[in-house]
Amino acid sequence: MHRKILTAVLATLLVLPAVASAQMTMNHDRAGGGMPMGTMAAAANGTTGKVNAVNAASRRINVTHGPIQALGWPAMTMDFGVxxxxxxxxxxxxxxxxxxxxxxxxxxYQIDSLKLAK
Structure with missing residues (x-):
C-alpha cells in the first residue's frame, strides 16, 4: 500500500518540471513530525532544516527544511543529492x-554547502 501511494505521488511530481528536476518528496504536514516554520531561517538560496536520513554512500540526504524564497519553494520534506x-x-x-x-x-538541484547549526 505504501509503495503504491509513493509511486502515485512520484508519478504526479514528474509532471511538474521544476519539482521533477529537484527530485522532491513533499510533506507539508507539520503535525506529522516536520519542523515548525518559525524555527527555520531562510537565506538567499538556502535555509535550515532537520536531517531525517543520510546515505553517505549514495550522497543523498533527506531534510525537512524551511522555505527557499529564491527558488520559490515552500517549507517541505525532500531528498537532495549532495x-x-x-x-x-x-x-x-x-x-x-x-x-x-x-x-x-x-x-x-543539490545541496552545495552545508554546516551543522548550533
Missing part, C-alpha cells in the same frame, strides 16, 4: 543544518 565537496561524515539523523542549494552539471 555535492562532492560537502562532507557528510559529521551529519547525523536529527541534526539541524544550514545549507544552500545549487544545480549540478545536469541541472538537478
Amino acid at each position: 555535492a562532492p565537496s560537502v562532507d557528510l561524515v559529521p551529519v547525523k539523523i536529527g541534526d539541524t543544518i544550514a545549507f544552500t542549494v545549487g544545480k549540478d552539471a545536469k541541472g538537478v
Whole structure:
C-alpha cells in the first residue's frame, strides 16, 4: 500500500518540471513530525532544516527544511543529492543544518554547502 501511494505521488511530481528536476518528496504536514516554520531561517538560496536520513554512500540526504524564497519553494520534506565537496561524515539523523542549494552539471538541484547549526 505504501509503495503504491509513493509511486502515485512520484508519478504526479514528474509532471511538474521544476519539482521533477529537484527530485522532491513533499510533506507539508507539520503535525506529522516536520519542523515548525518559525524555527527555520531562510537565506538567499538556502535555509535550515532537520536531517531525517543520510546515505553517505549514495550522497543523498533527506531534510525537512524551511522555505527557499529564491527558488520559490515552500517549507517541505525532500531528498537532495549532495555535492562532492560537502562532507557528510559529521551529519547525523536529527541534526539541524544550514545549507544552500545549487544545480549540478545536469541541472538537478543539490545541496552545495552545508554546516551543522548550533
